[in-house]
Amino acid sequence: NAIVGLSLLTEKNADDPTIVRENLQKMNRASNHLLTLINDILDISKVESGKLNMSPVTFSIVECAENLVTISQPMVKEKNIDFRFHIDRVSHEYLYADQLRINQIFINLLSNAIKYTEKGEVTITIDQKDKDVHISVADTGYGIAPEALSHLFERYYQVGGEHQVSGTGIGLSLVNNLVELHHASIKVNSTAGES
Numbered sequence: 001n002a003i004v005g006l007s008l009l010t011e012k013n014a015d016d017p018t019i020v021r022e023n024l025q026k027m028n029r030a031s032n033h034l035l036t037l038i039n040d041i042l043d044i045s046k047v048e049s050g051k052l053n054m055s056p057v058t059f060s061i062v063e064c065a066e067n068l069v070t071i072s073q074p075m076v077k078e079k080n081i082d083f084r085f086h087i088d089r090v091s092h093e094y095l096y097a098d099q100l101r102i103n104q105i106f107i108n109l110l111s112n113a114i115k116y117t118e119k120g121e122v123t124i125t126i127d128q129k130d131k132d133v134h135i136s137v138a139d140t141g142y143g144i145a146p147e148a149l150s151h152l153f154e155r156y157y158q159v160g161g162e163h164q165v166s167g168t169g170i171g172l173s174l175v176n177n178l179v180e181l182h183h184a185s186i187k188v189n190s191t192a193g194e195s
Contacts, residue, residue: 006027010023041170043177047174047177054098060095062087062126079117081121088125088128089127092128101182102182104178106137114139116141117141120141122137123137143190144188149190152188153176
């Protein structure tokens, strides 16, 4: 709908380069969002049918996170929130995993954190305990009610309430599936009304 509406507005204002440029930028963002949603839906279908192929490679989790922080900057600036990135005690920064799927996990978690944070900050922390790498994404958003926590990774589930934002409810379901395919685990800590 955003792309169609912006296309019509651009056509009506074709002689105004400022409006055309702004609308093209918005259409680009909307198109990228749509592409992400389509890819997520296709990936969930592949996971459920057992046909999602993993392609592990050796890569730096620190470099991967830094690249994704850079990608997230436009969203952060648009929301006018602080963004922090901490690396603690990482002695083995190289992982053998599917880097594309790790990127998907990060992007979904970061976009949710940014989307649900109106003020304050979003923080990524990477640390290591023994040989296990722990990655956390924290935000100062509205928090999640206890009854919603157990449903958070279900497909098409959305928290709802007065702070509802647009979305399909498939991002965290996909994240959970991708984490499990890597023989890892994910958990959420949150309190309604608190960050």
